[in-house]
Amino acid sequence: MNILTDAEKLAELDSDQLHRLVGLVEHDDAADPFPVTGWDAVVWAVGNATQAAQLFQAVYGMELVAYSGPVTGNRDHHAYVLRSGAVRFELRGAVDPASPIADHHRAHGDGIVDIALEVPDVDRCVAHARAQGATVLVEPSDESDEHGTVRTAAIATYGETRHTLVDRSRYTGPYRPGYVVRSSTPVRPDGAPKRLFQALDHVVGNVELGRMDEWVDFYHRIMGFTNMAEFVGDDIATEYSALMSKVVASGNHRVKFPLNEPSQGRRKSQIDEYLEFYRGPGAQHLALATNDILRTVDVLRARGVEFLDTPAAYYEDPELRARIGEVRVPISELQSRGILVDRDEDGYLLQIFTKPVGDRPTVFFEFIERHGSLGFGKGNFKALFEAIEREQEKRGNV
Numbered sequence: 001m002n003i004l005t006d007a008e009k010l011a012e013l014d015s016d017q018l019h020r021l022v023g024l025v026e027h028d029d030a031a032d033p034f035p036v037t038g039w040d041a042v043v044w045a046v047g048n049a050t051q052a053a054q055l056f057q058a059v060y061g062m063e064l065v066a067y068s069g070p071v072t073g074n075r076d077h078h079a080y081v082l083r084s085g086a087v088r089f090e091l092r093g094a095v096d097p098a099s100p101i102a103d104h105h106r107a108h109g110d111g112i113v114d115i116a117l118e119v120p121d122v123d124r125c126v127a128h129a130r131a132q133g134a135t136v137l138v139e140p141s142d143e144s145d146e147h148g149t150v151r152t153a154a155i156a157t158y159g160e161t162r163h164t165l166v167d168r169s170r171y172t173g174p175y176r177p178g179y180v181v182r183s184s185t186p187v188r189p190d191g192a193p194k195r196l197f198q199a200l201d202h203v204v205g206n207v208e209l210g211r212m213d214e215w216v217d218f219y220h221r222i223m224g225f226t227n228m229a230e231f232v233g234d235d236i237a238t239e240y241s242a243l244m245s246k247v248v249a250s251g252n253h254r255v256k257f258p259l260n261e262p263s264q265g266r267r268k269s270q271i272d273e274y275l276e277f278y279r280g281p282g283a284q285h286l287a288l289a290t291n292d293i294l295r296t297v298d299v300l301r302a303r304g305v306e307f308l309d310t311p312a313a314y315y316e317d318p319e320l321r322a323r324i325g326e327v328r329v330p331i332s333e334l335q336s337r338g339i340l341v342d343r344d345e346d347g348y349l350l351q352i353f354t355k356p357v358g359d360r361p362t363v364f365f366e367f368i369e370r371h372g373s374l375g376f377g378k379g380n381f382k383a384l385f386e387a388i389e390r391e392q393e394k395r396g397n398v
């Protein structure tokens with residue numbers, strides 16, 4: 001039996017639902033040199049955390065649960081902790097101009113600084129990571145308050161991104177010591193869904209040209225991850241740009257990291273564009289799992305979220321129609337919303353991508369509804385890239 005994380009229990013998810021949503025599988029932690037229970041939080045550094053927190057509540061339907069900032073004695077920055085199902089975001093924005101968050105934002109724009117992971121044994125993970133040559137940014141230590149103790153450490157990954165390792169098994173507070181309970185004030189309109197997404201499926205990293213295999217090796221060696229799928233070269237090449245992508249996953253498949261590097265195209269690829277505007281490697285997109293992507297897209301679009309356009313030709317292509325077969329709704333329902341569909345030997349998935357969430361053409365979201373398929377939409381990469389390239393062209397970055 002898989003142990004559920006506290007966030008999953010709070011979200012009233014069970015193992016079966018998580019299997020359907022994100023492909024959770026059984027895994028024996030005892031034999032794993034670096035056992036990972038699941039996602040802890042995705043930590044963002046943004047230009048205006050106060051407004052971003054409003055956006056993620058009012059538009060994305062997330063719930064504010066905890067806060068740290070000047071009124072709690074943290075004079076450096078605001079930090080808002082939001083949840084939707086088992087997904088947790090922490091949004092940090094500088095108050096003090098000397099804050100490292102201000103430096104990060106100046107260099108990278110709005111971005112993800114930390115993909116924090118829940119682990120059962122911080123010290124064991126750090127010992128293994130160090131022995132394998134990882135950069136340990138923060139040594140294991142305890143933080144305590146009246147709710148108990150959280151043990152954390154942090155290791156470096158691509159670019160300026162880190163993985164904080166969190167053991168919260170002895171903690172009952174809202175997030176971590178130093179944060180206070182804070183609740184959402186927006187009221188959910190009548191008939192609005194309780195939440196628009198339930199779990200985090202995968203986080204994609206864009207890494208330097210020619211270094212994808214090094215980062216794949218990093219996750220194998222340091223964190224005991226295994227390969228899930230591999231997309232190389234022609235599979236995801238368009239006429240002008242291409243990328244190489246490999247996917248690594250934690251033992252229980254909760255944590256999945258596709259890693260992309262640019263590959264030679266005739267023009268600048270979308271990965272090159274990301275690397276240029278993010279000023280280096282970083283997290284490219286977060287895939288949020290939903291059990292009703294049609295409703296999620298309808299609600300988000302009504303609230304002003306913009307998605308990538310999918311050409312009509314995508315839905316009308318007879319080859320694609322034949323490959324897709326039967327899905328739970330008529331293709332016209334997908335076409336009217338621009339939702340993509342892909343199928344493999346295990347089943348199918350529905351997915352859609354937003355436009356970049358910040359001011360730079362860097363980080364964006366994917367929404368994904370899985371029906372057996374444990375893939376990442378390989379068959380859609382080409383259609384997606386062509387759509388992204390049309391946007392890139394409008395921005396003049398080709």
Ligand SMILES: [Fe+2]
Binds near residue numbers: 202204285287366376
């Ligand atoms: Fe994805």
